[in-house]
Amino acid sequence: MTETLAVKTSSLAKRFNDIPAVAGIDLEIEPGAFFGLLGPNGAGKTTTVSILATLVQPTKGEAAVFGHDVATARPEVRRSIGIVFQEPSLDTELTGRENLDIHARLYRIASRAREIDRTLDLVDMRKDADRPVKTLSGGMKRRLEIARGVLHQPKILFLDEPTLGLDVHGRRDLWRHLDGLRDSGMTLLLTTHAMDEAERICDRVAIMNEGRIAASGTPQELAAAVGGDRIEFELERAEEALTELRRQKGGYDAWRENDMVVLTVRQAATQLVAFVEVLKPFGIHAVRMREVNLEDAFVHFTGHKISASGDLE
Numbered sequence: 044m045t046e047t048l049a050v051k052t053s054s055l056a057k058r059f060n061d062i063p064a065v066a067g068i069d070l071e072i073e074p075g076a077f078f079g080l081l082g083p084n085g086a087g088k089t090t091t092v093s094i095l096a097t098l099v100q101p102t103k104g105e106a107a108v109f110g111h112d113v114a115t116a117r118p119e120v121r122r123s124i125g126i127v128f129q130e131p132s133l134d135t136e137l138t139g140r141e142n143l144d145i146h147a148r149l150y151r152i153a154s155r156a157r158e159i160d161r162t163l164d165l166v167d168m169r170k171d172a173d174r175p176v177k178t179l180s181g182g183m184k185r186r187l188e189i190a191r192g193v194l195h196q197p198k199i200l201f202l203d204e205p206t207l208g209l210d211v212h213g214r215r216d217l218w219r220h221l222d223g224l225r226d227s228g229m230t231l232l233l234t235t236h237a238m239d240e241a242e243r244i245c246d247r248v249a250i251m252n253e254g255r256i257a258a259s260g261t262p263q264e265l266a267a268a269v270g271g272d273r274i275e276f277e278l279e280r281a282e283e284a285l286t287e288l289r290r291q292k293g294g295y296d297a298w299r300e301n302d303m304v305v306l307t308v309r310q311a312a313t314q315l316v317a318f319v320e321v322l323k324p325f326g327i328h329a330v331r332m333r334e335v336n337l338e339d340a341f342v343h344f345t346g347h348k349i350s351a352s353g354d355l356e
C-alpha cells in the first residue's frame with residue numbers, strides 16, 4: 044500500500060462571484076515534506092490554504108488532508124492540521140501563555156500546563172510567555188502563533204506568509220524554528236511570495252499564478268528547467284537592448300530590471316562573448332554572472348517578476 048499523502052487535491056477550484064481565485068489545481072504533498080506554495084499577491088495561496096483548512100468550501104474538485112476529505116470529514120481534517128494565519132490572530136491584551144491556554148481548552152488537551160511549556164520550548168518562547176502579547180516583537184508574536192498552531196500535535200502545519208513584515212533577523216530566526224519543526228517529523232505547508240525564503244527552507248515548491256500551478260518540483264529542479272546561468276548586463280539603454288535580444292529569438296529568457304537586462308542561458312561561459320557583441324551598441328556599464336535560482340524560474344514559468352512587496356511587476 045502506498046503511504047497516504049499529507050495533501051492531495053484534484054482539479055480544485057474556488058470562485059468568488061466572477062473571480063476564479065483557485066482555477067483547478069492538482070497538488071500532492073508527501074508526509075514529512077516542507078512544501079512551499081509560491082506566488083504573487085492574488086495568486087490564490089490563502090484561498091487554497093483556507094480550503095485545506097475547511098474554512099472555505101471549494102466550488103469544484105476535491106481535496107484531502109491525510110486521507111480525510113475536506114468536504115465530508117471536516118472534524119478529522121481539523122484535528123490533523125494547525126494553522127498560522129496570514130493576519131495576526133493573537134489576543135494582544137493577554138499574555139502568550141494565556142493565548143495558548145485558550146487554545147488548549149478548545150482542543151481539550153490533557154496536561155495543559157506541560158503541553159504549553161513543551162510547545163513554548165519548541166520556539167524558544169518560554170521565558171517571554173508571561174508578557175502581554177502587545178509588548179512582544181513581530182517575530183516573537185509569530186513564534187507564539189506557531190506554538191499555538193502545534194499545541195494539539197497536528198500532523199501538518201499550514202503557515203500563510205509567516206514572515207510577512209518581519210525584519211531580516213526575524214525571518215532568519217523563524218526559518219530556524221521551522222527547520223526544527225520539520226526535523227521533528229511534522230509536515231509543513233508554507234505560502235510565500237519571497238523566492239529566497241522558498242529556496243532556503245522548502246524541499247519542494249509549487250509556483251502558483253492566477254489560480255493555477257505553473258510548475259512544481261524542488262527549487263533545484265525548477266532552476267535546472269530554466270538553464271544553467273544568469274547574466275546581468277547593466278546598460279546605457281536597457282529597453283532598446285532588450286528589444287534587440289527579443290528580435291534575435293535565441294531560445295533564452297531575457298527581461299529588464301531597471302537599467303539591467305537579465306538573461307538566463309544554458310552556459311554563460313560559452314555564450315557570453317556573443318551577447319557582449321550584440322549588446323555593445325547599447326552601452327555596457329557592467330556584466331555579472333551567477334547560477335540561475337528560483338527567482339529566475341518564476342519569471343520563466345509565469346512571464347512575470349515578483350516585487351519585494353509581493354506584487355507582479
Ligand SMILES: Nc1ncnc2c1ncn2[C@@H]1O[C@H](COP(=O)(O)OP(=O)(O)O)[C@@H](O)[C@H]1O
Binds near residue numbers: 083085091
Ligand atoms: N472572500 C473573498 N471574496 C472575494 N474575492 C476574494 C475573497 N478572497 C480572495 N478573493 C480574491 O481571490 C483572489 C486570490 O486571493 P488570495 O487567495 O487571497 O491570494 P493570495 O493569498 O495568493 O494573495 C484575489 O483576486 C482575491 O481578491
Ligand SMILES: [Mg+2]
Binds near residue numbers: 089090129203
Ligand atoms: Mg494570501
